Amino acid sequence: MRNKKAGFWPYLLIMPALLVVMAVVFIPALNAVLMSFQSYDLRRPSEIGFIGADNYIKVMRDSLFWSSLWRTLLWVLFGVGFQFVFGFCLALLLNRPFRGRGLARSVSLIPWVTPGVLIGLMWRWIYDGSYGVLNDILLKLNLIDESIPFLARVSTVFPAVVVTIIWQGIPFFALMLLAGLQGVPGELYEAADIDGANVFQKFIQITVPSLQNTIYVTTLLRIIWVANSVDVIFNMTGGGPAYASQTLSVYIFNKANALNLGYSSAMSIILTILLLLVAIPYLKNLFRNQEN
């Protein structure tokens, strides 16, 4: 039905976009692979040169790498997990008719348009040990006896940054799931009502299966974004104290900032491969859909 004999037109039209993407993504990506096999520390320019797999071997022996990787796993698991749960709740609530729904939908998306730096800094101020509002609220509710410097303690810092990333991601999930909910045919629920299904049965047997695709795509996108996110943690804690809030991407960023480019490239190649493994089912699915 669509134009099959279009000659050179389609290629010509995608060429500009393709060139930019090639120049800014694929060439640097290849470059990163090359750099990861070199000693490339800008503070030691005389030592720059190929060293085989040395960087990778060093990474494997780096206990900080393993702890950051483990933390990335927890970061994604709890971060995306709770974003999903609260985002789903918000979507279900915003899907019901009530006065002021349009406004509620708009304002609940604001965290999504807020820069990561600002999110990091805003929450740093909320968590502040001396003047922070969270401590004040908890003290007033008698939940704690004295102020907790949330971001300065090894035991509280990681949960604190996870809460922040959850806060950031709720709107995106809510947005996608809300749109998905609107695509669920109302007759399904009517039929279930006739059969006497209760709210939970309807949720499990109609809502969730109908949203399967949306849930799948959104969760995967979110996993990749959250795993790659640097700005929130970097601006809250820089990965500290004592590396207790350092995820792998923050570790890589810190190493790159310290100008050890070879070592950080090796770690970022590993992160990319891990994320691609997560994304393969998604890409396969995408491929199949494009075929039709």
Next chain:
Amino acid sequence: MKGRKNSFYRVLNLHIPLIILLIFLLFPFYWTFVTSIKPERELYGSVVTYWPRQTTFKAYKDLFFDYNFLKPMGNSLLVALLTTSLTLSVASLASYSFSRFRFRGRRAFMILFLTNNMFPTVLLLIPLYAIMRNLGILYTPTALVLSYTTFTIPFSVWLLNGYLSDLPLSLEEAAMVDGANRPQAFIRIILPVLIPCLIATGVYIFMTSWNEYTFAVMFTNEESRTIPVALKNLIGQLGVQWDLLTAGGIITIIPVCVMFFFAQRRLVEGLTAGAVKG
């Protein structure tokens, strides 16, 4: 009796959870605003106040006069506008191609564009830094515009492809029967219909480049730095001046919020179309 019971349940399972979630989502913004209008004495006093006893806009004044916040705002605006126009041009051409032609390699190219987003920013950051330095464009707005264009292309192609696929082919076929060639048909017929969608996509691109930090912090210097970097730089040697920082934050999010509210409906439609269909 039943009506009363129903409205009680409605409050319990709709209003209360909704209000709790909205408070959680919005309180940080309220707190940021309140902080920005408190005088220093109250900010670092022994009692935390939930509405300033005394309001002041000194932080906003200082930000513009002592810290020259207009400069990074101008830089951000320049980068965001350039990125938006560049991405919109290349993405609309590419998505027109994807939605209107079936050609060899189409699928592979689409996947190529979409996988683009999966590379960790930290992976590209390092080699790009080296490349930009060699090209001599490090610390110029061009470095950021190029990087942001690349990150915004995939989503923009996705969005525009969704909108375009919903436009009937007969639109330009009719024009082409009348003797217009393909570029003419695109410019005269498709482009005008597409304008609202281009605006929505443009808002997404603008937002992304306005907010980006990781690349901006490495690719800019004193002269060319953008708002997110300037915000972070307010944290000086002597610790954080929270009144300045929160005032800067409020100034940063106002433009994107305003734009977002205007473009919201269509942007949300476009964003979700892909996920719901695909």
